[in-house]
Amino acid sequence: xxxxxxxxxxxxxxxxxxxxxxxxxxxxxxxxxxxxxxxxxxxxxxxxxxxxxxxxxxxxxxxxxxxxxxxxxxxxxxxxxxxxxxxxxxxxxxxxxxxxxxxxxxxxxxxxxxxxxxxxxxxxxxxxxxxxxxxxxxxxxxxxxxxxxxxxxxxxxxxxxxxxxxxxxxxxxxxxxxxxxxxxxxxxxxxxxxxxxxxxxxxxxxxxxxxxxxxxxxxxxxxxxxxxxxxxxxxxxxxxxxxxxxxxxxxxxxxxxxxxxxxxxxxxxxxxxxxxxxxxxxxxxxxxxxxxxxxxxxxxxxxxxxxxxxxxxxxxxxxxxxxxxxxxxxxxxxxxxx
Ligand SMILES: NC(=O)c1ccc[n+]([C@@H]2O[C@H](COP(=O)([O-])OP(=O)(O)OC[C@H]3O[C@@H](n4cnc5c(N)ncnc54)[C@H](O)[C@@H]3O)[C@@H](O)[C@H]2O)c1
Numbered sequence: 001x002x003x004x005x006x007x008x009x010x011x012x013x014x015x016x017x018x019x020x021x022x023x024x025x026x027x028x029x030x031x032x033x034x035x036x037x038x039x040x041x042x043x044x045x046x047x048x049x050x051x052x053x054x055x056x057x058x059x060x061x062x063x064x065x066x067x068x069x070x071x072x073x074x075x076x077x078x079x080x081x082x083x084x085x086x087x088x089x090x091x092x093x094x095x096x097x098x099x100x101x102x103x104x105x106x107x108x109x110x111x112x113x114x115x116x117x118x119x120x121x122x123x124x125x126x127x128x129x130x131x132x133x134x135x136x137x138x139x140x141x142x143x144x145x146x147x148x149x150x151x152x153x154x155x156x157x158x159x160x161x162x163x164x165x166x167x168x169x170x171x172x173x174x175x176x177x178x179x180x181x182x183x184x185x186x187x188x189x190x191x192x193x194x195x196x197x198x199x200x201x202x203x204x205x206x207x208x209x210x211x212x213x214x215x216x217x218x219x220x221x222x223x224x225x226x227x228x229x230x231x232x233x234x235x236x237x238x239x240x241x242x243x244x245x246x247x248x249x250x251x252x253x254x255x256x257x258x259x260x261x262x263x264x265x266x267x268x269x270x271x272x273x274x275x276x277x278x279x280x281x282x283x284x285x286x287x288x289x290x291x292x293x294x295x296x297x298x299x300x301x302x303x304x305x306x307x308x309x310x311x312x313x314x315x316x317x318x319x320x321x322x323x324x325x326x327x328x329x330x331x332x333x334x335x336x337x338x
Pocket of ligand 1: 100101102103104105106107124125126127130146147148149173174175176177178204205206209233234235236276277278279280281282284285
């Protein structure tokens with residue numbers, strides 16, 4: 001023994017060394033382990049790989065972290081197999097999904113793709129005339145006219161949705177308005193500056209609409225303990241794009257909300273994902289950009305084409321189905337940004 005050092009002894013008079021501490025921890029862990037031989041699951045007879053549920057129960061779960069509740073909605077119970085494989089994809093079959101801006105170019109394609117996979121699609125849009133046309137073409141779709149920047153209209157549309165279908169499993173925040181204006185345009189005459197009216201119009205259509213719809217839908221999901229999914233349609237303009245002050249800022253806001261909400265709502269089992277398309281081959285793109293600009297964009301895109309609307313719909317399906325995806329932005333731009 002070194003001078004001045006005292007080694008504590010246990011009740012049996014043995015020195016309490018690091019070894020005996022470790023021994024006791026191992027003994028305690030052995031007692032906690034389920035009593036089935038050779039690491040086999042008692043009912044399934046499957047070998048449990050190291051680190052699978054049960055073997056280290058308690059050690060891996062943070063005591064303050066709430067358990068995920070049950071249920072089988074889109075973000076449903078993690079049915080991880082006893083073998084430690086990833087969770088099953090969650091089928092959209094029979095799930096009630098609200099798509100905003102559903103009467104527009106991408107909204108229609110997203111609605112069609114969801115419906116083809118068996119989802120019940122509820123179309124929200126402020127364009128009542130376009131919704132009427134959609135309803136005629138797609139009688140199975142529940143079409144509800146509402147301006148997403150008006151809380152009373154959103155509350156009413158949500159109440160109607162729940163009245164007709166009984167639940168909401170997903171929300172695709174697709175409504176938006178693409179707008180091009182320079183902050184300052186020397187050639188603009190009386191209208192040289194980006195107007196505040198345009199700023200409000202564009203931020204409202206893209207960002208405020210997403211906030212209002214999500215706050216109402218999430219309240220409903222939380223109160224009904226539904227593990228739903230929110231998919232936000234952003235844009236690669238979120239990274240900054242000359243001539244799109246309001247649009248770029250609004251989409252950056254949408255991406256920020258995606259991360260914020262993923263952090264806030266994850267404990268309730270609600271996932272939040274954003275998809276950031278590049279230039280999609282839609283009427284709205286062709287309306288916003290000249291032929292020359294589109295040709296230049298195509299030349300600069302590694303895949304040498306605009307993004308197909310169906311790609312966005314596929315990404316929405318992926319976001320709805322992958323039960324581990326949350327807080328991310330999926331860029332879909334044919335490689336334009338690299
Ligand atoms: N088309 C593209 O190239 C492209 C690229 C990147 C991102 N996006 C995004 O994809 C989404 C859909 O774009 P799109 O090309 O189909 O546009 P679109 O103009 O064809 O459709 C947008 C729809 O949103 C609706 N809407 C707008 N404001 C609303 C509000 N306050 N309340 C309710 N409905 C409202 C409109 O009525 C319209 O039907 C938008 O968010 C857009 O920013 C599109």
